[in-house]
């Protein structure tokens with residue numbers, strides 16, 4: 001696909017099983033370590049498979065002429081008095097960018113989340129991701145909070161490093177290697193935890209429920 005104009009039909013539908021691989025590869029192409037170190041760190045095929053299983057109604061793809069133009073993966077978080085829609089991943093094929101694809105994907109997922117009770121939306125991205133920040137600002141997202149991401153190499157830590165050595169030795173003695181856990185952790189819990197959410201809502205929003 002090379003010639004695309006704004007009048008071409010952007011078709012948004014639910015992500016199907018055959019979309020998992022192309023969606024993963026599009027994300028891999030876009031969430032690169034040099035541009036977005038934090039996004040890259042957490043993007044893998046389990047993100048797509050996991051959300052496809054748990055939140056299929058908030059996993060949408062956009063296509064045009066049968067080609068994957070972009071995708072959005074989200075979830076809903078329900079707390080005592082509020083329901084939050086959370087956009088976890090959004091990506092548009094560079095060939096189709098600046099043509100309203102993300103706009104359509106976000107509108108559709110937000111409409112579904114509203115239908116399911118959401119009255120507040122969350123999204124997060126790397127602070128240097130200017131296109132995404134401009135995009136979300138234009139969509140009405142604001143109240144930006146910087147989120148500090150800390151990391152630690154456990155092998156190099158005095159205490160945890162010893163625990164790792166101990167685990168290795170234990171595994172060798174038992175003649176097995178521990179496999180990766182079947183359920184993977186989601187992208188940032190940080191922004192989505194109650195400690196942050198409550199002040200976010202409390203500041204300048206009121207509930208209509």
Ligand SMILES: CC(C)(COP(=O)(O)OP(=O)(O)OC[C@H]1O[C@@H](n2cnc3c(N)ncnc32)[C@H](O)[C@@H]1OP(=O)(O)O)[C@@H](O)C(=O)NCCC(=O)NCCS
Pocket residue numbers: 030031088089090091092093096097098099100101102103104124125129130131132134135136138
């Ligand atoms: C951010 C992203 C999803 C936007 O997708 P898109 O389909 O190009 O966005 P739209 O065409 O709907 O853009 C609507 C508006 O957003 C803003 N915008 C989008 N891309 C922009 C860019 N590169 N620079 C500046 N503003 C931009 C503009 O205001 C644009 O309106 P305009 O084209 O009339 O100026 C896309 O750039 C992308 O996939 N980026 C890489 C992945 C990513 O960072 N995802 C978000 C974090 S999970």
